[in-house]
Amino acid sequence: xxxxxxxxxxxxxxxxxxxxxxxxxxxxxxxxxxxxxxxxxxxxxxxxxxxxxxxxxxxxxxxxxxxxxxxxxxxxxxxxxxx
Amino acid sequence: xxxxxxxxxxxxxxxxxxxxxxxxxxxxxxxxxxxxxxxxxxxxxxxxxxxxxxxxxxxxxxxxxxxxxxxxxxxxxxxxxxx
Amino acid sequence: xxxxxxxxxxxxxxxxxxxxxxxxxxxxxxxxxxxxxxxxxxxxxxxxxxxxxxxxxxxxxxxxxxxxxxxxxxxxxxxxxxxxxxxxxxxxxxxxxxxxxxxxxxxxxxxxxxxxxxxxxxxxxxxxxxxxxxxxxxxxxxxxxxxxxxxxxx
Amino acid sequence: xxxxxxxxxxxxxxxxxxxxxxxxxxxxxxxxxxxxxxxxxxxxxxxxxxxxxxxxxxxxxxxxxxxxxxxxxxxxxxxxxxxxxxxxxxxxxxxxxxxxxxxxxxxxxxxxxxxxxxxxxxxxxxxxxxxxxxxxxxxxxxxxxxxxxxxxxx
Numbered sequence: 219x220x221x222x223x224x225x226x227x228x229x230x231x232x233x234x235x236x237x238x239x240x241x242x243x244x245x246x247x248x249x250x251x252x253x254x255x256x257x258x259x260x261x262x263x264x265x266x267x268x269x270x271x272x273x274x275x276x277x278x279x280x281x282x283x284x285x286x287x288x289x290x291x292x293x294x295x296x297x298x299x300x301x
Numbered sequence: 302x303x304x305x306x307x308x309x310x311x312x313x314x315x316x317x318x319x320x321x322x323x324x325x326x327x328x329x330x331x332x333x334x335x336x337x338x339x340x341x342x343x344x345x346x347x348x349x350x351x352x353x354x355x356x357x358x359x360x361x362x363x364x365x366x367x368x369x370x371x372x373x374x375x376x377x378x379x380x381x382x383x384x
Numbered sequence: 385x386x387x388x389x390x391x392x393x394x395x396x397x398x399x400x401x402x403x404x405x406x407x408x409x410x411x412x413x414x415x416x417x418x419x420x421x422x423x424x425x426x427x428x429x430x431x432x433x434x435x436x437x438x439x440x441x442x443x444x445x446x447x448x449x450x451x452x453x454x455x456x457x458x459x460x461x462x463x464x465x466x467x468x469x470x471x472x473x474x475x476x477x478x479x480x481x482x483x484x485x486x487x488x489x490x491x492x493x494x495x496x497x498x499x500x501x502x503x504x505x506x507x508x509x510x511x512x513x514x515x516x517x518x519x520x521x522x523x524x525x526x527x528x529x530x531x532x533x534x535x536x537x538x
Numbered sequence: 539x540x541x542x543x544x545x546x547x548x549x550x551x552x553x554x555x556x557x558x559x560x561x562x563x564x565x566x567x568x569x570x571x572x573x574x575x576x577x578x579x580x581x582x583x584x585x586x587x588x589x590x591x592x593x594x595x596x597x598x599x600x601x602x603x604x605x606x607x608x609x610x611x612x613x614x615x616x617x618x619x620x621x622x623x624x625x626x627x628x629x630x631x632x633x634x635x636x637x638x639x640x641x642x643x644x645x646x647x648x649x650x651x652x653x654x655x656x657x658x659x660x661x662x663x664x665x666x667x668x669x670x671x672x673x674x675x676x677x678x679x680x681x682x683x684x685x686x687x688x689x690x691x692x
Contacts, residue, residue: 417575
Protein backbone atom coordinates (compact mmCIF):
# COMPACT_ATOMS: atom_id res chain seq x y z
CA UNK A 219 0.00 0.00 0.00
CA UNK A 220 0.96 3.65 -0.46
CA UNK A 221 2.14 5.44 2.71
CA UNK A 222 2.68 9.23 2.71
CA UNK A 223 5.02 11.33 4.84
CA UNK A 224 5.04 15.05 5.59
CA UNK A 225 7.31 17.68 7.16
CA UNK A 226 10.36 16.32 8.99
CA UNK A 227 9.27 12.73 8.50
CA UNK A 228 9.41 13.36 4.76
CA UNK A 229 12.74 15.22 4.87
CA UNK A 230 14.43 12.72 7.21
CA UNK A 231 13.17 9.71 5.25
CA UNK A 232 14.00 11.62 2.06
CA UNK A 233 10.75 10.58 0.44
CA UNK A 234 7.19 11.94 0.30
CA UNK A 235 5.65 8.49 -0.03
CA UNK A 236 6.54 4.86 -0.52
CA UNK A 237 4.87 1.59 -1.39
CA UNK A 238 4.84 -0.71 1.60
CA UNK A 239 4.09 -4.44 1.49
CA UNK A 240 1.93 -4.82 4.57
CA UNK A 241 2.57 -8.15 6.32
CA UNK A 242 -0.41 -10.40 6.95
CA UNK A 243 -2.06 -9.74 10.28
CA UNK A 244 -1.19 -6.03 10.38
CA UNK A 245 -4.49 -4.13 10.71
CA UNK A 246 -3.75 -0.99 12.76
CA UNK A 247 -1.45 2.00 12.32
CA UNK A 248 0.60 0.83 15.33
CA UNK A 249 0.98 -2.52 13.61
CA UNK A 250 2.08 -0.75 10.43
CA UNK A 251 4.65 1.26 12.41
CA UNK A 252 5.98 -1.99 13.93
CA UNK A 253 6.64 -3.06 10.37
CA UNK A 254 8.01 0.28 9.09
CA UNK A 255 10.75 0.41 11.72
CA UNK A 256 12.15 -2.85 10.34
CA UNK A 257 12.65 -1.38 6.86
CA UNK A 258 15.83 0.62 7.54
CA UNK A 259 17.78 2.31 10.35
CA UNK A 260 16.38 5.60 9.01
CA UNK A 261 12.83 4.33 9.43
CA UNK A 262 13.68 3.00 12.90
CA UNK A 263 14.95 6.44 13.95
CA UNK A 264 12.09 8.48 12.46
CA UNK A 265 9.35 6.30 13.94
CA UNK A 266 11.09 5.63 17.28
CA UNK A 267 9.00 8.02 19.38
CA UNK A 268 5.34 7.48 18.58
CA UNK A 269 4.18 10.19 20.99
CA UNK A 270 5.34 12.80 18.47
CA UNK A 271 3.72 11.07 15.49
CA UNK A 272 0.33 11.93 14.06
CA UNK A 273 -1.51 10.08 11.31
CA UNK A 274 -4.38 10.22 8.87
CA UNK A 275 -6.37 7.50 7.12
CA UNK A 276 -7.97 8.63 3.87
CA UNK A 277 -7.11 12.23 4.75
CA UNK A 278 -8.89 12.15 8.13
CA UNK A 279 -6.92 12.34 11.39
CA UNK A 280 -6.64 8.89 13.00
CA UNK A 281 -5.25 7.57 16.28
CA UNK A 282 -2.39 5.11 15.99
CA UNK A 283 -4.65 2.30 17.23
CA UNK A 284 -7.04 2.90 14.32
CA UNK A 285 -7.61 0.06 11.87
CA UNK A 286 -6.94 0.48 8.15
CA UNK A 287 -7.31 -1.61 5.02
CA UNK A 288 -4.75 -1.91 2.20
CA UNK A 289 -6.83 0.28 -0.11
CA UNK A 290 -6.74 3.17 2.35
CA UNK A 291 -4.43 6.17 1.98
CA UNK A 292 -2.29 6.28 5.14
CA UNK A 293 -0.10 9.25 6.10
CA UNK A 294 2.28 9.94 8.98
CA UNK A 295 3.41 13.41 10.02
CA UNK A 296 4.33 15.51 13.06
CA UNK A 297 1.81 17.62 15.00
CA UNK A 298 0.58 20.41 12.72
CA UNK A 299 1.95 23.97 12.94
CA UNK A 300 -0.09 26.09 10.53
CA UNK A 301 -2.21 29.14 11.15
CA UNK B 302 -22.56 77.67 36.04
CA UNK B 303 -22.95 75.96 32.68
CA UNK B 304 -24.60 72.51 32.76
CA UNK B 305 -24.69 70.32 29.63
CA UNK B 306 -27.21 67.66 28.61
CA UNK B 307 -26.97 64.84 26.06
CA UNK B 308 -29.22 62.32 24.33
CA UNK B 309 -32.76 62.04 25.71
CA UNK B 310 -32.01 64.45 28.55
CA UNK B 311 -31.18 67.06 25.91
CA UNK B 312 -34.18 66.26 23.72
CA UNK B 313 -36.67 66.09 26.60
CA UNK B 314 -35.35 69.31 28.19
CA UNK B 315 -35.17 70.78 24.70
CA UNK B 316 -31.76 72.30 25.39
CA UNK B 317 -28.14 71.16 25.07
CA UNK B 318 -26.99 73.31 27.98
CA UNK B 319 -28.14 75.96 30.37
CA UNK B 320 -26.73 78.41 32.87
CA UNK B 321 -27.69 77.42 36.40
CA UNK B 322 -27.38 79.62 39.46
CA UNK B 323 -26.07 77.14 42.01
CA UNK B 324 -27.49 77.83 45.48
CA UNK B 325 -25.04 78.32 48.32
CA UNK B 326 -24.19 75.06 50.06
CA UNK B 327 -24.59 72.89 46.96
CA UNK B 328 -21.28 71.08 46.41
CA UNK B 329 -22.11 67.66 44.91
CA UNK B 330 -23.86 66.50 41.73
CA UNK B 331 -26.68 65.07 43.85
CA UNK B 332 -27.05 68.50 45.47
CA UNK B 333 -27.13 70.07 42.02
CA UNK B 334 -29.84 67.63 40.92
CA UNK B 335 -31.88 68.53 44.05
CA UNK B 336 -31.80 72.08 42.73
CA UNK B 337 -32.39 71.25 39.04
CA UNK B 338 -35.65 69.41 39.77
CA UNK B 339 -37.06 72.65 41.25
CA UNK B 340 -36.54 74.59 38.01
CA UNK B 341 -39.54 73.24 36.05
CA UNK B 342 -41.90 70.27 35.82
CA UNK B 343 -39.85 69.17 32.81
CA UNK B 344 -36.66 69.16 34.88
CA UNK B 345 -38.45 67.32 37.68
CA UNK B 346 -39.52 64.60 35.24
CA UNK B 347 -36.18 64.19 33.46
CA UNK B 348 -34.14 63.99 36.67
CA UNK B 349 -36.70 61.97 38.67
CA UNK B 350 -34.91 58.61 38.46
CA UNK B 351 -31.26 59.12 39.30
CA UNK B 352 -30.40 55.45 38.79
CA UNK B 353 -30.59 56.03 35.01
CA UNK B 354 -28.53 59.22 35.09
CA UNK B 355 -24.80 59.43 34.40
CA UNK B 356 -22.59 62.47 34.77
CA UNK B 357 -19.22 63.97 33.98
CA UNK B 358 -17.22 66.74 35.62
CA UNK B 359 -14.76 68.45 33.28
CA UNK B 360 -15.36 65.69 30.70
CA UNK B 361 -14.48 62.84 33.07
CA UNK B 362 -17.14 60.39 34.30
CA UNK B 363 -18.19 61.21 37.87
CA UNK B 364 -20.49 59.57 40.43
CA UNK B 365 -23.46 61.63 41.56
CA UNK B 366 -21.92 62.04 45.01
CA UNK B 367 -18.85 63.70 43.46
CA UNK B 368 -18.04 67.28 44.46
CA UNK B 369 -17.74 70.07 41.89
CA UNK B 370 -16.90 73.76 41.88
CA UNK B 371 -18.74 76.49 39.93
CA UNK B 372 -15.91 76.74 37.38
CA UNK B 373 -16.23 73.06 36.45
CA UNK B 374 -18.01 71.84 33.32
CA UNK B 375 -20.81 69.55 34.50
CA UNK B 376 -22.80 67.26 32.17
CA UNK B 377 -25.71 64.88 32.68
CA UNK B 378 -26.64 62.12 30.25
CA UNK B 379 -28.01 58.57 30.07
CA UNK B 380 -25.78 55.46 30.07
CA UNK B 381 -23.72 55.44 26.86
CA UNK B 382 -24.67 53.32 23.84
CA UNK B 383 -21.87 53.69 21.30
CA UNK B 384 -19.63 51.10 19.72
CA UNK C 385 7.17 49.12 23.32
CA UNK C 386 4.16 50.37 21.38
CA UNK C 387 4.67 51.59 17.82
CA UNK C 388 1.61 53.52 16.79
CA UNK C 389 -1.40 54.36 18.94
CA UNK C 390 -4.06 56.21 17.01
CA UNK C 391 -7.72 57.09 17.40
CA UNK C 392 -10.13 59.13 15.32
CA UNK C 393 -13.62 60.38 16.17
CA UNK C 394 -15.14 61.62 12.95
CA UNK C 395 -18.35 62.36 11.06
CA UNK C 396 -16.88 61.15 7.75
CA UNK C 397 -17.45 57.60 6.51
CA UNK C 398 -14.48 55.21 6.43
CA UNK C 399 -13.67 51.96 4.61
CA UNK C 400 -12.76 49.05 6.91
CA UNK C 401 -10.77 47.32 4.15
CA UNK C 402 -8.71 50.39 3.35
CA UNK C 403 -8.09 50.97 7.06
CA UNK C 404 -6.94 47.37 7.59
CA UNK C 405 -4.63 47.58 4.56
CA UNK C 406 -3.02 50.75 5.89
CA UNK C 407 -2.82 49.41 9.43
CA UNK C 408 -1.19 46.15 8.28
CA UNK C 409 1.46 48.01 6.25
CA UNK C 410 2.30 50.18 9.26
CA UNK C 411 2.77 47.24 11.66
CA UNK C 412 6.11 45.63 10.77
CA UNK C 413 7.03 42.76 13.07
CA UNK C 414 3.42 41.88 13.77
CA UNK C 415 2.49 38.21 13.73
CA UNK C 416 -1.20 38.79 14.42
CA UNK C 417 -3.63 41.53 13.47
CA UNK C 418 -7.25 41.53 14.61
CA UNK C 419 -9.84 43.95 13.31
CA UNK C 420 -13.38 44.59 14.45
CA UNK C 421 -15.93 46.48 12.39
CA UNK C 422 -19.28 47.50 13.85
CA UNK C 423 -21.99 48.37 11.32
CA UNK C 424 -25.47 49.87 11.42
CA UNK C 425 -27.82 46.92 11.25
CA UNK C 426 -30.93 47.10 9.09
CA UNK C 427 -33.15 46.57 12.09
CA UNK C 428 -33.56 48.21 15.46
CA UNK C 429 -33.31 46.61 18.94
CA UNK C 430 -36.90 45.35 18.59
CA UNK C 431 -36.39 43.84 15.13
CA UNK C 432 -38.19 46.58 13.19
CA UNK C 433 -36.77 47.97 9.94
CA UNK C 434 -34.24 50.70 10.52
CA UNK C 435 -33.35 53.27 7.88
CA UNK C 436 -30.62 55.16 9.71
CA UNK C 437 -29.31 56.18 13.10
CA UNK C 438 -27.71 59.24 14.57
CA UNK C 439 -24.83 59.00 16.98
CA UNK C 440 -24.69 61.89 19.39
CA UNK C 441 -21.44 62.36 21.28
CA UNK C 442 -19.74 64.65 23.78
CA UNK C 443 -17.12 66.54 21.75
CA UNK C 444 -13.82 66.75 23.56
CA UNK C 445 -14.68 64.11 26.16
CA UNK C 446 -15.20 61.49 23.45
CA UNK C 447 -11.79 62.00 21.86
CA UNK C 448 -10.08 61.93 25.27
CA UNK C 449 -11.92 58.79 26.41
CA UNK C 450 -11.30 56.91 23.18
CA UNK C 451 -7.63 57.82 23.11
CA UNK C 452 -7.21 56.81 26.76
CA UNK C 453 -8.68 53.39 25.89
CA UNK C 454 -6.19 52.82 23.11
CA UNK C 455 -3.35 53.66 25.49
CA UNK C 456 -4.81 51.34 28.13
CA UNK C 457 -5.05 48.49 25.60
CA UNK C 458 -1.49 49.07 24.33
CA UNK C 459 -0.24 49.06 27.93
CA UNK C 460 -2.13 45.96 29.08
CA UNK C 461 -1.20 43.83 26.05
CA UNK C 462 2.08 45.41 24.85
CA UNK C 463 0.61 45.92 21.40
CA UNK C 464 2.79 46.87 18.45
CA UNK C 465 0.03 49.19 17.25
CA UNK C 466 -3.61 49.95 17.83
CA UNK C 467 -6.19 51.98 15.94
CA UNK C 468 -9.75 52.99 16.86
CA UNK C 469 -12.09 54.91 14.54
CA UNK C 470 -15.57 55.88 15.74
CA UNK C 471 -18.08 57.86 13.71
CA UNK C 472 -20.72 60.26 15.00
CA UNK C 473 -23.63 61.97 13.27
CA UNK C 474 -26.12 60.39 10.90
CA UNK C 475 -25.33 56.91 9.55
CA UNK C 476 -27.31 54.88 7.00
CA UNK C 477 -28.09 51.20 7.52
CA UNK C 478 -25.07 49.12 6.52
CA UNK C 479 -22.54 51.86 7.23
CA UNK C 480 -19.52 51.12 9.44
CA UNK C 481 -19.79 52.85 12.84
CA UNK C 482 -16.65 51.72 14.59
CA UNK C 483 -13.35 50.10 13.63
CA UNK C 484 -10.76 48.63 15.98
CA UNK C 485 -7.46 47.10 14.89
CA UNK C 486 -4.73 45.61 17.08
CA UNK C 487 -1.30 44.30 16.11
CA UNK C 488 0.82 42.04 18.27
CA UNK C 489 3.53 39.42 17.91
CA UNK C 490 1.04 36.74 19.03
CA UNK C 491 -2.64 36.18 18.41
CA UNK C 492 -3.98 35.97 21.97
CA UNK C 493 -2.97 39.57 22.76
CA UNK C 494 -4.41 40.89 19.49
CA UNK C 495 -7.76 39.13 20.06
CA UNK C 496 -8.07 40.11 23.71
CA UNK C 497 -7.12 43.75 23.15
CA UNK C 498 -9.68 44.18 20.34
CA UNK C 499 -12.36 42.49 22.46
CA UNK C 500 -11.47 44.74 25.41
CA UNK C 501 -11.57 47.89 23.28
CA UNK C 502 -15.04 47.08 21.98
CA UNK C 503 -16.35 46.38 25.49
CA UNK C 504 -14.93 49.67 26.74
CA UNK C 505 -16.18 51.64 23.72
CA UNK C 506 -19.66 50.28 24.42
CA UNK C 507 -19.62 51.35 28.08
CA UNK C 508 -17.07 54.15 28.55
CA UNK C 509 -17.18 56.33 25.43
CA UNK C 510 -19.81 59.10 25.49
CA UNK C 511 -21.87 58.16 22.43
CA UNK C 512 -25.64 57.77 22.31
CA UNK C 513 -27.60 56.10 19.53
CA UNK C 514 -30.85 57.50 18.17
CA UNK C 515 -32.53 54.98 15.88
CA UNK C 516 -34.75 56.17 13.03
CA UNK C 517 -37.47 53.72 12.00
CA UNK C 518 -40.86 53.87 10.35
CA UNK C 519 -42.45 54.89 13.67
CA UNK C 520 -40.07 57.73 14.41
CA UNK C 521 -36.86 58.19 16.31
CA UNK C 522 -36.00 56.38 19.54
CA UNK C 523 -33.01 56.56 21.88
CA UNK C 524 -31.35 53.17 22.32
CA UNK C 525 -31.22 51.93 25.90
CA UNK C 526 -27.94 50.67 27.36
CA UNK C 527 -27.70 46.89 27.69
CA UNK C 528 -26.84 45.11 30.92
CA UNK C 529 -24.89 42.55 28.88
CA UNK C 530 -22.52 45.32 27.75
CA UNK C 531 -21.80 46.24 31.36
CA UNK C 532 -21.21 42.58 32.17
CA UNK C 533 -18.86 42.23 29.20
CA UNK C 534 -16.87 45.31 30.25
CA UNK C 535 -16.62 43.99 33.81
CA UNK C 536 -14.52 41.06 32.51
CA UNK C 537 -11.52 43.39 32.09
CA UNK C 538 -11.17 44.76 35.62
CA UNK D 539 -28.99 31.35 8.67
CA UNK D 540 -25.60 31.21 6.97
CA UNK D 541 -25.06 33.39 3.94
CA UNK D 542 -21.66 32.57 2.56
CA UNK D 543 -19.19 29.98 3.82
CA UNK D 544 -15.93 30.10 1.90
CA UNK D 545 -12.39 28.82 2.29
CA UNK D 546 -9.33 28.97 0.08
CA UNK D 547 -6.02 27.14 0.39
CA UNK D 548 -3.63 28.78 -2.03
CA UNK D 549 0.01 29.47 -2.91
CA UNK D 550 -0.79 32.98 -4.16
CA UNK D 551 -0.40 36.02 -1.90
CA UNK D 552 -3.51 37.86 -0.76
CA UNK D 553 -4.27 41.33 0.61
CA UNK D 554 -6.04 41.35 4.01
CA UNK D 555 -7.50 44.80 3.38
CA UNK D 556 -8.93 43.87 -0.01
CA UNK D 557 -10.34 40.65 1.46
CA UNK D 558 -12.00 42.50 4.34
CA UNK D 559 -13.48 45.07 1.94
CA UNK D 560 -14.98 42.31 -0.22
CA UNK D 561 -16.17 40.32 2.80
CA UNK D 562 -17.85 43.38 4.33
CA UNK D 563 -19.70 44.19 1.11
CA UNK D 564 -20.96 40.62 0.87
CA UNK D 565 -22.35 40.51 4.43
CA UNK D 566 -25.54 42.58 4.42
CA UNK D 567 -27.31 42.60 7.77
CA UNK D 568 -24.10 42.12 9.72
CA UNK D 569 -23.65 44.23 12.83
CA UNK D 570 -20.19 42.88 13.62
CA UNK D 571 -17.29 41.70 11.48
CA UNK D 572 -14.07 40.36 12.98
CA UNK D 573 -10.96 39.64 10.94
CA UNK D 574 -7.74 37.93 11.92
CA UNK D 575 -4.58 38.13 9.85
CA UNK D 576 -1.57 35.98 10.67
CA UNK D 577 1.75 37.14 9.20
CA UNK D 578 5.27 35.75 8.87
CA UNK D 579 7.19 37.37 11.71
CA UNK D 580 10.71 38.62 11.08
CA UNK D 581 12.09 36.30 13.73
CA UNK D 582 11.90 32.60 14.41
CA UNK D 583 10.62 30.83 17.56
CA UNK D 584 14.01 31.45 19.23
CA UNK D 585 14.14 35.15 18.36
CA UNK D 586 16.67 34.83 15.52
CA UNK D 587 16.25 36.74 12.26
CA UNK D 588 14.01 34.95 9.82
CA UNK D 589 14.08 35.62 6.10
CA UNK D 590 11.27 33.37 4.95
CA UNK D 591 9.33 30.23 5.73
CA UNK D 592 7.82 27.42 3.76
CA UNK D 593 4.44 26.01 4.62
CA UNK D 594 4.07 22.38 3.64
CA UNK D 595 0.55 21.00 3.57
CA UNK D 596 -1.39 17.84 2.75
CA UNK D 597 -3.19 18.63 -0.52
CA UNK D 598 -6.77 17.46 -0.44
CA UNK D 599 -6.89 16.88 3.30
CA UNK D 600 -6.06 20.52 3.98
CA UNK D 601 -8.91 21.88 1.88
CA UNK D 602 -11.37 19.42 3.42
CA UNK D 603 -10.27 20.15 7.00
CA UNK D 604 -10.32 23.93 6.53
CA UNK D 605 -13.74 23.87 4.90
CA UNK D 606 -15.12 21.63 7.65
CA UNK D 607 -13.91 24.18 10.22
CA UNK D 608 -15.73 27.03 8.51
CA UNK D 609 -18.92 24.97 8.50
CA UNK D 610 -18.44 24.09 12.18
CA UNK D 611 -17.95 27.77 13.07
CA UNK D 612 -21.01 28.85 11.06
CA UNK D 613 -23.05 26.14 12.78
CA UNK D 614 -21.88 26.86 16.34
CA UNK D 615 -22.33 30.65 16.12
CA UNK D 616 -25.03 31.08 13.43
CA UNK D 617 -22.72 33.32 11.43
CA UNK D 618 -24.00 35.36 8.50
CA UNK D 619 -20.79 34.59 6.65
CA UNK D 620 -17.32 33.24 7.23
CA UNK D 621 -14.13 33.21 5.18
CA UNK D 622 -10.80 31.45 5.72
CA UNK D 623 -7.76 31.88 3.46
CA UNK D 624 -4.57 29.92 4.18
CA UNK D 625 -1.43 30.07 2.07
CA UNK D 626 1.11 27.31 1.51
CA UNK D 627 4.55 27.29 -0.11
CA UNK D 628 7.30 29.84 0.40
CA UNK D 629 6.42 33.09 2.22
CA UNK D 630 8.68 36.08 2.87
CA UNK D 631 8.86 37.76 6.28
CA UNK D 632 5.93 40.15 6.66
CA UNK D 633 3.67 38.24 4.28
CA UNK D 634 0.15 37.30 5.37
CA UNK D 635 -0.19 33.53 5.96
CA UNK D 636 -3.77 33.20 7.09
CA UNK D 637 -6.91 35.32 7.08
CA UNK D 638 -10.13 34.63 8.94
CA UNK D 639 -13.26 36.80 8.76
CA UNK D 640 -16.58 36.28 10.53
CA UNK D 641 -19.82 38.25 10.21
CA UNK D 642 -22.65 38.13 12.71
CA UNK D 643 -25.50 40.31 13.94
CA UNK D 644 -23.69 40.71 17.28
CA UNK D 645 -20.06 41.11 18.27
CA UNK D 646 -19.65 38.25 20.75
CA UNK D 647 -20.36 35.59 18.10
CA UNK D 648 -18.04 37.23 15.56
CA UNK D 649 -15.16 37.42 18.06
CA UNK D 650 -15.61 33.89 19.39
CA UNK D 651 -15.94 32.28 15.97
CA UNK D 652 -12.76 33.96 14.67
CA UNK D 653 -10.88 32.96 17.83
CA UNK D 654 -12.17 29.38 17.48
CA UNK D 655 -11.19 29.18 13.80
CA UNK D 656 -7.62 30.28 14.54
CA UNK D 657 -7.30 27.76 17.37
CA UNK D 658 -8.56 24.97 15.12
CA UNK D 659 -6.41 26.05 12.16
CA UNK D 660 -3.37 25.90 14.47
CA UNK D 661 -4.14 22.39 15.66
CA UNK D 662 -6.38 20.62 13.11
CA UNK D 663 -5.27 21.79 9.65
CA UNK D 664 -2.41 19.77 8.11
CA UNK D 665 0.18 22.53 7.63
CA UNK D 666 3.81 22.41 8.76
CA UNK D 667 6.13 25.40 8.99
CA UNK D 668 9.76 25.24 7.90
CA UNK D 669 11.62 28.36 9.02
CA UNK D 670 14.59 29.64 7.01
CA UNK D 671 17.13 31.60 9.02
CA UNK D 672 20.82 32.40 8.79
CA UNK D 673 21.67 28.98 10.25
CA UNK D 674 19.57 26.97 7.82
CA UNK D 675 16.07 25.58 7.76
CA UNK D 676 14.27 24.20 10.79
CA UNK D 677 10.86 22.61 11.25
CA UNK D 678 8.74 24.47 13.78
CA UNK D 679 7.61 22.38 16.76
CA UNK D 680 3.96 22.36 17.80
CA UNK D 681 3.18 24.37 20.91
CA UNK D 682 1.37 22.96 23.93
CA UNK D 683 -0.35 26.33 24.37
CA UNK D 684 -2.02 25.88 20.97
CA UNK D 685 -3.45 22.53 22.09
CA UNK D 686 -4.68 24.14 25.31
CA UNK D 687 -6.26 27.00 23.34
CA UNK D 688 -8.05 24.56 21.03
CA UNK D 689 -9.30 22.55 24.01
CA UNK D 690 -11.38 25.57 25.10
CA UNK D 691 -13.87 24.87 22.31
CA UNK D 692 -14.88 21.31 23.10
